[in-house]
Amino acid sequence: MRLPAPPRPRFLRPAPPRPGRNGANGRNAAPETQKPTAKDTAVEGAASAIGWLDERTGATPFVRYMLYRKVPKGVNWFYTLGSATLFAFLSQAVTGVFLAMYYEPDPTRAYESASRITNEVFLGELVRGMHRWGATVMIVLIFLHMGRTFFFGAYKYPRELNWVIGVVLLVLTLAMGLTGYLLPFDQRSFWATVVAVNINASGPIVGPYLADFLRAGAEFGPTTIARFYALHMLAIPGLIAALIGAHLYLVVKLGVTAPPWLKAEKKDLLREEI
Amino acid sequence: MNAREREQYLREYSILKNQGKPFLYSVAKDSVMACITLGVIILMAVLFGAELGPKADPTTTTYTPRPEWYFFFLFELLRVVKPPSLVFLATVGIPTICLVLLLLLPFFDRGPERNPLRRPIAVTAGIATIAAMAYLTVLGALAGAPSEIELATAPQFERGKEVTASAGCLACHKIGENGGTLGPSLTHIGDRLGRDAIARTLVNPTPPMPSYQAYRTQNPKQFNELVNYVASLKGEN
Ligand code: HEM
Numbered sequence: 001m002r003l004p005a006p007p008r009p010r011f012l013r014p015a016p017p018r019p020g021r022n023g024a025n026g027r028n029a030a031p032e033t034q035k036p037t038a039k040d041t042a043v044e045g046a047a048s049a050i051g052w053l054d055e056r057t058g059a060t061p062f063v064r065y066m067l068y069r070k071v072p073k074g075v076n077w078f079y080t081l082g083s084a085t086l087f088a089f090l091s092q093a094v095t096g097v098f099l100a101m102y103y104e105p106d107p108t109r110a111y112e113s114a115s116r117i118t119n120e121v122f123l124g125e126l127v128r129g130m131h132r133w134g135a136t137v138m139i140v141l142i143f144l145h146m147g148r149t150f151f152f153g154a155y156k157y158p159r160e161l162n163w164v165i166g167v168v169l170l171v172l173t174l175a176m177g178l179t180g181y182l183l184p185f186d187q188r189s190f191w192a193t194v195v196a197v198n199i200n201a202s203g204p205i206v207g208p209y210l211a212d213f214l215r216a217g218a219e220f221g222p223t224t225i226a227r228f229y230a231l232h233m234l235a236i237p238g239l240i241a242a243l244i245g246a247h248l249y250l251v252v253k254l255g256v257t258a259p260p261w262l263k264a265e266k267k268d269l270l271r272e273e274i
Numbered sequence: 275m276n277a278r279e280r281e282q283y284l285r286e287y288s289i290l291k292n293q294g295k296p297f298l299y300s301v302a303k304d305s306v307m308a309c310i311t312l313g314v315i316i317l318m319a320v321l322f323g324a325e326l327g328p329k330a331d332p333t334t335t336t337y338t339p340r341p342e343w344y345f346f347f348l349f350e351l352l353r354v355v356k357p358p359s360l361v362f363l364a365t366v367g368i369p370t371i372c373l374v375l376l377l378l379l380p381f382f383d384r385g386p387e388r389n390p391l392r393r394p395i396a397v398t399a400g401i402a403t404i405a406a407m408a409y410l411t412v413l414g415a416l417a418g419a420p421s422e423i424e425l426a427t428a429p430q431f432e433r434g435k436e437v438t439a440s441a442g443c444l445a446c447h448k449i450g451e452n453g454g455t456l457g458p459s460l461t462h463i464g465d466r467l468g469r470d471a472i473a474r475t476l477v478n479p480t481p482p483m484p485s486y487q488a489y490r491t492q493n494p495k496q497f498n499e500l501v502n503y504v505a506s507l508k509g510e511n
Contacts, residue, residue: 009298066297072287073294080300080307087308091315111329118326129319137315139344150379150400153388157275157283160380167377177342190330191442191484192341198481199348203366220332255291260388264289 006064072258078152079256081145086244088138092176095131096233103183105229107222110185135177142173154257162250165243172240179232182225193228194220279386332488340445346414347407352456352482361480372403413455425450425461427503434503437496446483449507457483464508473501 036044054060102121104113117124146166149155155163182193197220201211216223275283341349352364383396390397427435444453447460463472476486476497490497 007296009296067301068296068298070291070294071297071300072290074290075294075300077303077307080304083304084307084311087311088315091312111326115326118324125324126316126319128324129322130315132324133318133322134315135342136318136344137311141311147400147404151390151397153390153393153396155380156384156386156388157280157380163380164377167373171373174344177344181342184326185330186327187330188327188340190332194484195482196341196345198484199365202362202481203370204362207366255287257388258287258290258294260390262290264286268289268293269285 006068066252069252069255071256072262074259074262075256076259078148081141081148082251085138085141085145086248088134088141089240089244092131092134092138093237095127095134096237098127099131100233103229105183105226107185107225110183110225114184114186135180138173139177142170146170152257153260159250159254159257162247162254165247165250169240169243169247172236172243176232176236176240179228179236182228183232185225190220275384275386283386343411343415347410349456350410350414361482365482425452425507428506431499431503431506434499434501434506437500438503441486441489441496441500443504460504460507462508464505467505469501469505472504473497476501 050060099117102113102117102124104110114128117128119125149163149166178193178196181189183189197211197214200214201208203210212218214224214227215221216227348369351368352361385393387393425435438449443449443460446456447453447458448455449460453460467475473490475483477490478487479485486497
């Protein structure tokens with residue numbers, strides 16, 4: 001099956017045939033007799049592989065829509081902050097998986113395993129460092145992205161829901177920072193977490209329950225660290241990934257805002273009306 | 275935004291969108307940004323590494339309860355609110371209110387105008403919020419790590435001073451020139467509280483101050499020296 005060619009940006013379009021060459025005018029030229037070149041074979045192969053996939057998944061119209069949907073004119077570098085946040089999240093996920101291969105969420109072994117990762121495991125310190133500083137980078141990016149959508153008025157009709165999802169993502173990202181901080185189980189992280197949970201406990205109504213839930217009891221006990229670990233590497237990131245999905249679905253469906261200082265021209269608006 | 279303004283917006287948006295380029299073009303910018311992000315992460319990991327302090331020990335209290343820098347603004351908020359009965363305002367009250375306001379922003383700021391130059395109230399509020407958070411973060415960073423007390427002391431309290439300095443009180447309390455401002459200053463605490471009252475506070479404090487109950491049972495001697503020293507902190511003597 002041959003797919004109709006998608007509308008390609010100019011630099012991707014094949015150059016028109018040069019005048020005077022074989023088949024220049026298309027019509028009365030002799031049919032091509034040359035053997036297909038290696039390039040032709042490669043292109044043909046790729047096309048048929050894509051055709052194979054498409055026949056079974058129907059994915060091409062979707063991919064084509066994603067790539068060729070229009071983005072309003074005037075979008076600038078500020079619009080990359082959202083995808084950069086997404087990228088930082090992915091980086092956290094990947095480095096996190098590698099850390100999880102060596103980390104042991106047990107109060108008697110957590111610190112030892114963290115220290116083994118730092119000092120013995122091949123590239124362990126680099127991966128731990130990337131996970132640590134990646135958290136900082138992600139927090140900075142998420143705040144910048146939120147600032148962008150705020151100052152551009154992107155939270156207004158029809159994108160209110162996307163803002164709400166975004167705020168939930170912000171809270172969950174901060175929760176990642178909180179739950180992850182305890183895991184290396186050194187003095188600093190332990191006591192900072194004790195204080196943070198105590199702060200939680202001083203909240204009205206749900207505060208004490210939330211604190212008990214986090215600590216797995218009235219005091220920091222042997223299961224606290226396992227609980228933080230489960231939240232940090234399963235529950236919260238799962239939620240974040242799902243919500244990012246919803247967030248991006250809405251971005252694609254509604255389109256990103258045009259920069260707020262751009263206005264459609266009168267004549268275009270009028271033409272639209274007819 | 276009323277129905278007419280909404281329709282107007284959608285029409286205008288669809289025109290601007292049609293005049294734009296395919297998303298494919300943005301992918302290039304997004305990829306450049308992704309590379310920068312990864313580069314910064316790796317650079318920071320290489321430059322600053324992954325420090326690991328001494329192992330957590332719930333029984334000693336030579337610790338620095340300092341959160342990650344991005345929680346400084348929450349931590350420092352406590353400093354602004356002094357009276358104990360209002361502490362819950364700082365710990366959860368204000369943050370919760372701010373969060374709800376942030377969440378509901380699109381539902382109370384419903385004007386059709388999007389240009390920041392013509393939204394003076396929203397933009398002023400946004401900048402004020404950013405400035406406040408930045409200010410609190412810087413305060414938190416400047417409070418520094420607790421280590422030593424420079425205040426002059428009578429010789430019989432020298433031991434207690436050392437214990438106090440290493441017990442982590444300075445993370446939250448100021449003694450003389452040293453220490454943080456999360457909790458009340460202890461420089462003249464002896465004027466207000468006696469030995470027993472201080473001991474009671476340590477064993478049964480108001481959150482977020484941690485309890486030193488375990489410390490007392492395990493190191494009764496140090497605990498006594500600490501309390502004696504803190505009780506000796508008086509104005510002019
Ligand atoms: C895990 C965190 C997040 C990820 C991965 C993410 C990702 C994205 C991406 C890729 C876009 C496309 C446009 C752009 O990049 O600017 C976007 C748009 C948007 N985001 Fe986020 N975002 C996150 C958090 C947030 C937060 C915290 C808010 C605000 C509270 C927010 C509000 C919005 C809004 C309103 C839009 C629509 C912008 C427009 O149409 O111009 N997002 N997000």
